[in-house]
Amino acid sequence: xxxxxxxxxxxxxxxxxxxxxxxxxxxxxxxxxxxxxxxxxxxxxxxxxxxxxxxxxxxxxxxxxxxxxxxxxxxxxxxxxxxxxxxxxxxxxxxxxxxxxxxxxxxxxxxxxxxxxxxxxxxxxxxxxxxxxxxxxxxxxxxxxxxxxxxxxxxxxxxxxxxxxxxxxxxxxxxxxxxxxxxxxxxxxxxxxxxxxxxxxxxxxxxxxxxxxxxxxxxxxxxxxxxxxxxxxxxxxxxxxxxxxxxxxxxxxxxxxxxxxxxxxxxxxxxxxxxxxxxxxxxxxxxxxxxxxxxxxxxxxxxxxxxxxxxxxxxxxxx
Numbered sequence: 001x002x003x004x005x006x007x008x009x010x011x012x013x014x015x016x017x018x019x020x021x022x023x024x025x026x027x028x029x030x031x032x033x034x035x036x037x038x039x040x041x042x043x044x045x046x047x048x049x050x051x052x053x054x055x056x057x058x059x060x061x062x063x064x065x066x067x068x069x070x071x072x073x074x075x076x077x078x079x080x081x082x083x084x085x086x087x088x089x090x091x092x093x094x095x096x097x098x099x100x101x102x103x104x105x106x107x108x109x110x111x112x113x114x115x116x117x118x119x120x121x122x123x124x125x126x127x128x129x130x131x132x133x134x135x136x137x138x139x140x141x142x143x144x145x146x147x148x149x150x151x152x153x154x155x156x157x158x159x160x161x162x163x164x165x166x167x168x169x170x171x172x173x174x175x176x177x178x179x180x181x182x183x184x185x186x187x188x189x190x191x192x193x194x195x196x197x198x199x200x201x202x203x204x205x206x207x208x209x210x211x212x213x214x215x216x217x218x219x220x221x222x223x224x225x226x227x228x229x230x231x232x233x234x235x236x237x238x239x240x241x242x243x244x245x246x247x248x249x250x251x252x253x254x255x256x257x258x259x260x261x262x263x264x265x266x267x268x269x270x271x272x273x274x275x276x277x278x279x280x281x282x283x284x285x286x287x288x289x290x291x292x293x294x295x296x297x298x299x300x301x302x303x304x305x306x307x308x309x310x311x312x313x314x315x316x317x318x319x
Contacts, residue, residue, distance in 0.1 A: 007200040008301045009033045010249035013236040016041035018050040023057050030066035031242045037073045039101050047081050058092045071097035090120035103137040104144050106154035113155045136160040140167035145186050152197035160201025161194050191230035204231040210238040223248035250302040251295050260309050261316045262292035269318040277318035
């Protein structure tokens with residue numbers, strides 16, 4: 001399983017593999033993840049063509065310099081398309097991750113893992129050239145929510161969970177509301193299970209508004225609420241959403257200031273033999289310090305420059 005500190009996916013942008021024009025636009029994008037889609041955005045009559053487009057693109061195009069990870073969302077394993085998706089693409093070096101839709105059980109992930117190992121055995125060898133394909137599971141049903149522990153433990157290549165709100169709403173006959181309270185249990189279950197099994201990524205639902213009045217405000221509200229629940233990324237359906245999503249899932253300037261102050265003051269408190277101390281009238285102990293250090297690690301991964309902040313607060317003392 002990938003170490004939690006090694007992967008960052010603030011934005012996961014879906015790009016339909018049926019459109020070479022949209023695929024070409026990824027060369028100029030800056031995103032932690034681009035996921036070429038063979039599933040929902042591609043009609044059945046276009047599945048084979050989309051797969052062929054994607055094979056050619058991944059075979060002949062260098063990875064975009066500002067994209068952190070190239071992934072593919074294959075078709076569900078219950079369809080006649082999934083096996084061909086994996087057989088045709090698994091061996092391509094530019095493919096780093098597969099997003100697996102409609103994961104309802106551990107058996108679904110194990111089937112995908114076994115299929116990939118069969119299609120590209122060289123990627124799973126014990127030699128220096130081994131590059132196992134990372135997996136991300138889409139959680140879309142009540143059954144998947146109830147089976148989260150076994151799903152999280154199903155594969156050493158699993159690196160994250162994604163909440164698919166629209167399919168989940170369909171499964172439970174729910175109506176999506178702006179407040180998203182109907183998804184609270186499922187979303188909380190996903191982030192809790194992912195953390196319990198040390199999965200690096202928890203990626204929240206799509207914001208379906210990307211144009212018109214109120215779209216940006218709704219996107220910000222959803223990102224803030226998702227981050228508050230414990231998600232560390234969000235699915236995007238349009239490039240215009242990526243920049244704001246990555247900003248909102250990065251540590252803010254105020255959060256970075258707070259974390260730097262905590263770390264400097266804790267170093268001084270430790271030198272004085274203090275295990276607990278106060279800052280701004282609040283008690284600071286080991287869990288708070290751990291949170292501050294984790295936040296600074298994430299800030300560095302997000303490309304946030306920390307040197308000036310550290311210079312500003314290097315004399316911070318515990319109270």
